[in-house]
Amino acid sequence: MHLAVDVGNTDAVFGLYDTDTWRFVWRTPARPDEAAGSYEARLRLWLLEANLPLSAVQDTVLSSVVPNLTPTLRAMLGDLFGHEPVVVGPGVYPLLPLNILRPHEIGADLVANALAAYTRYQRNCIVVDFGTALTFTTVSGDGQILGVAIAPGLKTAIRSLFSNTAQLPEVPIQVPESALGLSTTHAIQAGIVLGYEGLVRSLIDRIRTELNGDCIAVATGGLSGQIPSLRDVFVDVIPSLTLDGVRLIGETVRAQKQP
Incomplete structure (x- = not known):
């Protein structure tokens, strides 16, 4: 499964994609002053409720328009799933067909x-x-x-x-x-x-x-x-x-x- 995270100014949206469909989409307020542990606890709970182990998430990608939250969630995702997420930003734009x-x-x-x-x-x-x-x-x-x-x-x-x-x-x-x-x-x-x-x-x-x-x-x-x-x-x-x-x-x- 593929985990996509879209952090906006109001909400952070976490979506699990598999077999051409969004299997689960979870939404939580985006609070720049909130610790990474709070987001991790919520994500662990969502996966538990979906009866999915952490190993079900094969890769992750993070898009954020809240600069204070980007490093927090990037580190959290890397630590939780054991691989560095793709972070949407100017560094990856040359690889896109745009x-x-x-x-x-x-x-x-x-x-x-x-x-x-x-x-x-x-x-x-x-x-x-x-x-x-x-x-x-x-x-x-x-x-x-x-x-x-x-x-x-x-x-x-x-x-x-x-x-x-x-x-x-x-x-x-x-x-x-x-x-x-x-x-x-x-x-x-x-x-x-x-x-x-x-x-x-x-x-x-x-x-x-x-x-x-x-x-x-x-x-x-x-x-x-x-x-x-x-x-x-x-x-x-x-x-x-x-x-x-x-x-x-x-x-x-x-x-x-x-x-």
């Missing part, structure tokens, strides 16, 4: 999204990732990352209102029945959830215009299904796409390094 824009600036998760989309579709594609940030990563059919657009994610926008205003509550992410909010909760949902529908459609249209219309779009991320009215924009909604990309990076790097 031409990566500004390799020392682009997030590892965006590279994973681009590789997964390129491998799956082999054509111009926008990956819209609904996470802590809302990101639009565009990859061409010949494997060039053409550019990225970044906006605050849905939860980030709502929490920003909640944290920076005295009287506005934190509200659930739900599509309201009307853009005319008749309560504070519905007003925030109208402004942010419906507003983000327009943002997503507008940016995808702008990118397609710049590429002369030849571009599909795919959605991923934990919140990718929160705005059902956007479903017609995407050829696919694949919550595991980032994990797929992390796994593919690990496979590609290991194949390139084999004698």
